[in-house]
Amino acid sequence: MILEVAILEIQPGLAQEFETTFKTASPIIASMSGYISHELQRCIETPNRYILLVRWQTLEDHTFGFRQSKKYEQWRTLLHHFYEPFPTVEHYEVVQFN
Incomplete structure (x- = not known):
């Protein structure tokens, strides 16, 4: 499982x-292939800041399957105009300890 993490700074008043x-x-x-779950959380200290956490089966499910799809164009049209600056997106994997 891969965890996508994006910190979203939303323009004031929006x-x-x-x-x-x-x-x-x-x-x-x-609706995307490889999608597991997602959640959006609002920052308490900075009300216009959110964190988006998306769980994918593989990195490629996000970077290729979603980001290069027509559905991503819909996502982008709906949401990207809210961000200032545009968010940095990082991917994380579980560290296994034996």
Whole structure:
């Protein structure tokens, strides 16, 4: 499993609209091959900051399967105009300890 982590800085005054639009956009990502789950959390100290956590079966499910799909174009159209600056997205994997 791969965890995609994106810190989203939302333009001032648009947080409520972003949350509503994100709810509309969520089924897009949830319909993708390799998708496991996602959650959006709002920062308590900085109300216009969110963290998006998406669990994918493989890195390629996100980087190729989603990002290079027509559904990503819909996602981008709905959400990307809210971000300032554009978020950095990183991927994490579980560290196994024996």
